[in-house]
Amino acid sequence: MMTDKQKHLYVLYKEVDELCRKHNIDYQLAGGTLIGAIRHRGFIPWDDDMDITMTRNNWEKFVEVCKTELPDDRILECQELNHNFHNVIARYTDRTSSAVHSTQVLFDDVAGDMIDIICYDYLPDNNKSWKQYTKDITLYSDLINPCIVYSYRFGYNHLRYGFYRLKMRFQGKDKVLDNLQKKMFSYKEEDCPYVVLRWGGTPLLFRKEIFGDSKNWVLFEDTMGQAPDYISDYLVEHYEDEWMFVPPATEQAGHNAIFSLDTDYKVIRNEIKHFVDPEKQMKTFLRKKAFVMPFMSLWLVVKNFNILVSLKSKAKGFRDEYNNCKADINRAYENNDFATLEEIFSDYIALQFRKDYFGRDNYNDVYKYRHPVLLKLPDEIADKVVLTLFNRNNISKAMRYITVTEQKKAVTPYMLKLKRDILFFRETVHNTSIGKLVDAEEQSEYLYKKYPYSIGVIKLRIYILMKLGMNKYFHDINKLVNQGLKIYPDDGDLLKYQLDLECGGKTEKLVNSYIDAFHNTLNGFTQLDIQDIVTENLPNINTIFDAEKALSVLPENTELINKYVDLVIKEGKNDKVYSLFAFLKDKIRFLSDKYESTVNKVTSFFIAVEKENKLFLNSLLCEDYDELLKLEEKVNKLQDSSVKDLILGDILYKKGESKKAIESYIKATENTDNDKTLCILKYRFFSDLEKLDSYLEQVNFLRKLNIETRKEEEASEERKAIMRKNMFEQWKAPYKDSKTISKIYSKVSLIDKMFVGEEIDLTTMIDIIEEVGAYADPEVKTTPIVLGKRFRNTVDGPQHTDHNLVAPGDSNV
Template identity: 30%
Template structure:
């Protein structure tokens, strides 16, 4: 957990305790809700906490805030504090600094926050929701000057100007109160839905999706989560919510976070020069321009969509005609791999946010004005069935809803939509531990769709739970074997196969299967289940590894840790001993050098991901030190080299140089001493002193590896320097650079002799 996450966790626990003591409802939301289910805590790269809270509960929290809030805490809400620059409230640490760009022109609290996204009651009548949405977007435009909201939904520019006129001449407070009276006029007991108060996209939820709450674990705290958690996550993120995204697709939030000062200090010291009045005026003109052009932009986008739709349909028809089998034949054969290839481009276009939208941000207009590619009912059915059979059930359901709105909805499509809804009901029953009802619901679905991966996975859970209780283990084994025949590289089923082997006492075989399962799935739930099962054994494994290393059984230690590194690649202790075993067992100098390079890359990467966080990278210290020792550095010098990787403070660097000098008492290791001192001086920026130490190290005739390191340093410097000298020479006089660069080497003759020695 990062320092920021620790801070956020403290804030959340404070708010959670206040809510529980005062019978206030909330539920975990957004990426935080994914973290609850997939990680039982923070998603590793997440840097905020989101919760939903009904408006009545938030109002009660505001009322009691004076007596329940800890020191240096505040509630931020625009209907209480008109300087606040967001439509949804926040719980703020006022003794910290986390300034978002929209807060630059405001005066509101800008510390570390918990986002409290308010749920406003909405009647069943869609016209009332549209009325709410229109006024909420105008409200957001007036509250937050930086972001343009209304262009997402074609809010008339005349309506905005009318309210802006009121805002300017009648005052902010009076204008916002008028809007609040309209938006917040509905009572919760009269409404079956909530609108999540987000200015640009007030999402709609059924009340029973959120409440009554359930409880799950988040960083060892029991927290409130949505009543229909799986439905909520599928609605918000699609079927992919349980899968861990690649590194490049992991998103965090942007804020100017400064440790050790408050947001007030940042504003006082760094922001006085900003021309806030001009920023506000520019923002208003940008809003007017964007709102005025929104309708035209949406019409142009619609025309572009139609052109793209026509070309996509032509491509799809060509693919179908080129296929050796008709769509009907492929469906009957259940050749969904071939069908998926046929529909690849169709899916890229039809499932994009520009065509079917999302009920958030820029996708809200397309969500309510979807564009459906004109294909035959036979083609559409085959495409939807392929989505179901390739684990994109949520997208199939969304497309079926869009298709139903056109008025032409054949019975087979109606059946498919009904079956998807049955599956979701079964998942909800399973969530509420109504296992028999869930299993009974799945019986007819499994008969109609015998090889749908999602259905097979769901059924396997029932069988495995019975097997874990000693019931019908043979049935579970047969079912998992058949599942692996259908899906041989799916880690979900491999994990179950490993569990069955473990139950039968074949633990060594089970561990090998678990390792395969880990590598063949990015399903976060499967990964979490493996972690929970294996982590206790991992603690014993590292003890065994240390014992093997202590008695000189390095190969045994390496074999053990190679397996457990596959099993628990993110476990810090397992990683530490895996690299330590590799450093101990390496038989060639090249292997040790490769290991050092790999470790240094990991340290750099982890520093880049979590600047200022050094806890995780400490685990590589022992392996690095061992590697330096294997390359001829005595113990203390090896430790100094390792500490140099982790140290950047000037005083600490000088202390490392002094520690290195103590190694001069061993005459045969003086080359290593001078080399390490040179490394310290180089990190201090003392280039000339560094190279003097490197030259002295070369004169000491050290071990082969030291000479190799020194040769690389000298030759690289000479090569890079010569390239820079050529650039200077082209631009004019290079003599000053040459004197500075080559001066640390001495005469030309000395340089020639040095190159000769290096080569």
């Protein structure tokens, strides 16, 4: 399901697609948009932008078309049309919305919702031309955007920037930028085997053949979009070999900007200008940039020297450690026990692949990516480290390690052989992706014979054999699956293959087992396959248990939601029906036409069984702030009761007054012994407990910056401990004291009654967070709708929570 933001982006994308189709202009989905198309058949769920690419010729045609045929309230911003635009990447923008990024506060650029359009340029197969292009495009970016230092990331242009600023003063900005453009964009397509994406942050180089002639089409939501000829190759080179895996929640991040679909960006920008003087701030940026650029190289040398100083002792520490456990390493290696080797090498791998050592080929860490630091190990140990990485399916890390050792002239003969095999592995993936399955099968057989304990090789060979025919290669596939499960017993990909073999295409009896496999993999392709299997078997779902399990895989499937509602109503499980309100009212904002009938059905049932609780029903469904105020006024006129306090708490929470809301819930708890009301309040306090959990998680995930010594590590942990304590004190403020927490939590059965009256400190609260499931109602743990979306608000503000579960029963409302 698309978010409101994604639906708006999709409208813009359809407009661009229509213009391109009308005028025979080729484009290609790129970046996260292409990953979304392949891995999710649409947007990545948390994504908030869209990227497409065009060749230079197609881009020039598109610019000409947009001069006369843009829809109303749209604008194309790019350097070709306006050198006062502050970005190298062109943007097809909606004038009526807002997507105000931090630097856009200072500029007059149109800052509405937009599609990024990245042109790619051509380069000869020549390192010199690639290096010069990078110097020129970063200089170009620095000249058009004074708020960001692009060249710093590469260590380039420390003197050229000042010289070109001087040229702009005498020759004019347009002339200087035009001359740079002619220099950068001078190579002809037919003379160049490489293309480079025109992006000052990280200009990415690709083989031209990857993009092809744009005749490859992929499904994006409900539209077919153009894509590179060799999608897999593009994504491997851009995002490394593991691109098909869904990242953990801590890495699912959007862009830092102010988004609004119904507020003109000028309104937001003018509001911000009450706090920021754009002209003054711009002059400050320009002065700082003029000062930083000449001394950039010196600063990078000093920064790198500090890392190198600590490197020697750390490398020696690892060498001594691995020398002491050499027998264990050799034993694990001889037994092909790469899980143990991974555990032995885990500290070294974690440190070596830190951004300040190996960098990342991305916007912020590209300098260290090009100038990495190697913690050198003895050759024999280093060979085992890189083989362990490969066998444990960290293929991109294995390749990166070998590349850095080559750069530092520390590569071993074994590493060079493994590098050739990794490239061969990628070629096998390439042949698989373009349908050359016979060639891919022969290649995977070679790899499997050489690396029988590589889980990546095992899975790749299974996938190829399944494509060639499961029945034909049944015994080979079964052998591979069983071998893989010995290495990774709970791997969802392998469990899914095992189920495929077992059912022979008749999946209806194994749907729940497929769902279990779904929750044991991050592979987007496997997840899609299992979602398809569950969807096909929706007619066979006839129990609440099966429906709930299916909802954990298809939480937004309209047919399944309606079926679940019908099953619950049929069995009279009104507490479960109430739990749907939080889920449905959140979805109705996006797909009201699909969910309206379901909401009406639930509402009718609710009123039928709880005629007295219409105000409570209103508090569940109401989201408009003004309506909340009116509802609050009505509730305040009621006779005092625990239910009155409960409803007030819900209203206050939605208004963003979370402290007052908790105080109201506490009052409600103290004044009732009704089991049903206490059950509702338990869910409310459970959500508040998750809020504390969220606070503590944020501290744990704080990035450690330049921590090189044990003393610095200890100081960092001390700061974290102080932050955790302060957060706990802030969180518990509504409870007045620690004894109130134990009293309230025990009364609503979140903790055992044996804790009543005890002082609850931070350590105890952490234990409660970990163990609360043991005391929580089973419905909380088994119903995906109830806790399918973890509460993660970290500051007071208008809240949309999923804790509205059941209606009260001790009310005269």
